Amino acid sequence: MLKKGNKLYSILTGTCPKCHEESMYQDQNPYHLGNIFKMNERCSHCGTKYKIEPSFFYGAMYVSYGVGVAFAVAAFVIAFLFFSATLINTFIAIIVTLILFMPFIIRVSRNIWINFFIKYDPKATTKISS
Numbered sequence: 001m002l003k004k005g006n007k008l009y010s011i012l013t014g015t016c017p018k019c020h021e022e023s024m025y026q027d028q029n030p031y032h033l034g035n036i037f038k039m040n041e042r043c044s045h046c047g048t049k050y051k052i053e054p055s056f057f058y059g060a061m062y063v064s065y066g067v068g069v070a071f072a073v074a075a076f077v078i079a080f081l082f083f084s085a086t087l088i089n090t091f092i093a094i095i096v097t098l099i100l101f102m103p104f105i106i107r108v109s110r111n112i113w114i115n116f117f118i119k120y121d122p123k124a125t126t127k128i129s130s
Contacts, residue, residue, distance in 0.1 A: 007115050011112055039051070046124035
């Protein structure tokens with residue numbers, strides 16, 4: 001299911017959207033909060049520039065909203081429907097879920113956003129070495 005060449009592979013692993021060979025981030029762990037936004041300038045395998053233009057990742061905020069809503073709905077369904085929690089406890093479950101998954105949501109939103117604009121190229125690694 002998660003093979004190179006699949007957009008979902010790049011989105012979930014945070015690898016270069018063009019060659020899927022290298023992580024876009026200097027620190028792959030999103031829970032190291034001091035490094036959450038630190039990205040490599042370019043991919044060392046294919047040369048893809050990650051920050052396509054100044055403020056490129058502002059668009060990821062819109063994606064982040066949608067991903068956050070999906071997490072909130074999932075927390076609601078699990079807490080309210082599966083565990084029969086009260087509305088107050090369900091609200092608390094949603095808030096806790098969003099706080100705990102915030103670094104992951106930020107990274108996944110950036111990955112989704114850049115994958116809208118850059119297409120996978122299986123020959124990308126050979127182009128830079130030529």
